[in-house]
Amino acid sequence: MLAPPSFFIQNRLFFTVLLAVVFTIAFSFFNLNSIVLLVLLGCRLFLFEDPRRALRTAFANPVFLSFFIFCLLETAGLLHTHNTHAQFNAISKDATLTAMAFIFCAGRFSDEVLGRRLVTAYVLIVVAACLYCLLASVPVYLSQRHLSVFFYHALTRPIKQNAVFFSVYVVFALQFLLSTGEKRQTELGVPGWKNTLRIGLILFLLGMVVLLASKLLLVISLLLIIASFFSKNGQKIRPSIRLAAAAAILVTIGLMAFTNNPIKRRYQEMSGNLSVIHQRKVGPDAYLNAIQLRALEFRFAREILDEHDGWIFGVSPGDSQDYLNQKYINANMYVGTPESIKNHDHGFIGYNFHNQFLETLVRSGIIGLLSLISIFVVVILAARKAGLIEAGYAAAIVAIFFIPEAPLTMQQGVFLFCFFPLVTLMPAGWKPPAVDKKAISPHETKGKQGNFTLPEQDGQ
Numbered sequence: 001m002l003a004p005p006s007f008f009i010q011n012r013l014f015f016t017v018l019l020a021v022v023f024t025i026a027f028s029f030f031n032l033n034s035i036v037l038l039v040l041l042g043c044r045l046f047l048f049e050d051p052r053r054a055l056r057t058a059f060a061n062p063v064f065l066s067f068f069i070f071c072l073l074e075t076a077g078l079l080h081t082h083n084t085h086a087q088f089n090a091i092s093k094d095a096t097l098t099a100m101a102f103i104f105c106a107g108r109f110s111d112e113v114l115g116r117r118l119v120t121a122y123v124l125i126v127v128a129a130c131l132y133c134l135l136a137s138v139p140v141y142l143s144q145r146h147l148s149v150f151f152y153h154a155l156t157r158p159i160k161q162n163a164v165f166f167s168v169y170v171v172f173a174l175q176f177l178l179s180t181g182e183k184r185q186t187e188l189g190v191p192g193w194k195n196t197l198r199i200g201l202i203l204f205l206l207g208m209v210v211l212l213a214s215k216l217l218l219v220i221s222l223l224l225i226i227a228s229f230f231s232k233n234g235q236k237i238r239p240s241i242r243l244a245a246a247a248a249i250l251v252t253i254g255l256m257a258f259t260n261n262p263i264k265r266r267y268q269e270m271s272g273n274l275s276v277i278h279q280r281k282v283g284p285d286a287y288l289n290a291i292q293l294r295a296l297e298f299r300f301a302r303e304i305l306d307e308h309d310g311w312i313f314g315v316s317p318g319d320s321q322d323y324l325n326q327k328y329i330n331a332n333m334y335v336g337t338p339e340s341i342k343n344h345d346h347g348f349i350g351y352n353f354h355n356q357f358l359e360t361l362v363r364s365g366i367i368g369l370l371s372l373i374s375i376f377v378v379v380i381l382a383a384r385k386a387g388l389i390e391a392g393y394a395a396a397i398v399a400i401f402f403i404p405e406a407p408l409t410m411q412q413g414v415f416l417f418c419f420f421p422l423v424t425l426m427p428a429g430w431k432p433p434a435v436d437k438k439a440i441s442p443h444e445t446k447g448k449q450g451n452f453t454l455p456e457q458d459g460q
Contacts, residue, residue, distance in 0.1 A: 064105035077316030087318030
């Protein structure tokens with residue numbers, strides 16, 4: 001066994017493997033990402049410290065337990081599913097979620113310096129992915145002469161990412177850059193050229209959020225910018241700079257509101273008649289905007305739970321999508337044509353519920369939904385106890401994102417659910433509670449330097 005460093009990512013090998021996990025998920029190398037994640041799990045479990053101690057530490061951590069119980073409830077769907085193949089696919093994603101939570105919660109993970117180094121590397125990886133998308137879109141624009149290649153899903157096509165999901169990665173990179181000062185989250189907040197670079201990256205990432213055209217995440221980004229102005233560190237910024245930044249934001253909003261552009265059209269698509277949710281037959285030619293589709297899926301979810309007595313334990317992750325696909329078919333919605341199916345266009349077939357809370361309710365019932373909600377509660381309480389407001393923000397952003405999307409059905413969604421709340425729970429400026437050395441033995445204090453407050457620390 002290697003001699004363990006003070007913190008997990010203090011070891012260069014472990015730190016490099018962790019960055020490989022981030023890189024492969026950002027650039028959609030999903031098969032490679034699974035392999036690298038297993039390597040990182042092996043490093044955590046067998047090379048850092050005694051496996052039994054790591055397991056005891058993880059299961060004593062309420063944050064890990066909340067993730068583990070949620071995944072266990074989803075796995076229980078294997079007992080009553082009709083589609084074992086789909087169920088095992090769901091279990092594989094739950095295993096990924098459990099593994100990531102274990103890596104963060106199985107002991108000493110990081111200190112303030114290492115935490116800054118990690119999120120700085122994360123920001124640079126996201127910026128690299130953004131630049132690659134922009135550069136790869138230039139030849140397409142030169143051949144097509146249409147600006148749409150720089151917006152929404154077309155922009156992230158070079159890295160095979162869902163534009164909405166990738167927007168979450170960009171928003172968290174933006175949050176890390178905005179979190180400077182006493183608990184700064186990157187190494188780019190110091191005076192001088194690094195601070196100038198930080199401001200430039202903030203503006204660049206904010207522009208990327210605009211191009212990615214996610215309505216919700218664009219609003220969240222603007223709220224993060226505004227909140228930074230009123231934060232303790234934001235008050236230190238010269239009034240003239242704050243005024244200029246506010247003016248730039250207002251001008252940008254004005255241009256998007258009063259000119260014909262893809263972002264404005266994305267917001268205009270939200271209007272529509274909700275009477276469609278009462279129609280038994282929608283029709284294959286009917287256009288459904290985002291709100292209409294989600295309202296219809298909400299009705300389908302209620303019907304599925306009623307028809308299969310699934311309110312308590314759900315219908316299982318394996319059967320959930322099959323039942324929803326049948327609802328699309330019964331409503332005579334577009335499900336592709338023989339010609340389109342050859343090109344992998346199946347219409348609405350395969351569309352999830354577009355709401356993770358609703359998705360979980362159908363898959364695992366009220367018990368599973370409560371388990372999912374408990375994860376956010378536990379993370380927010382841990383953030384409050386540790387004095388890490390950034391972790392609370394991260395959990396809140398993910399919870400809000402779960403309302404219009406169901407990301408846990410995809411590998412990149414599993415990553416963002418676990419990585420961002422837990423990476424912000426690292427002790428950026430937080431020190432473990434003081435203990436009375438006379439009251440406890442050195443053996444008892446060993447292992448209490450983790451980034452979460454373990455139960456054995458209570459009352460110290």
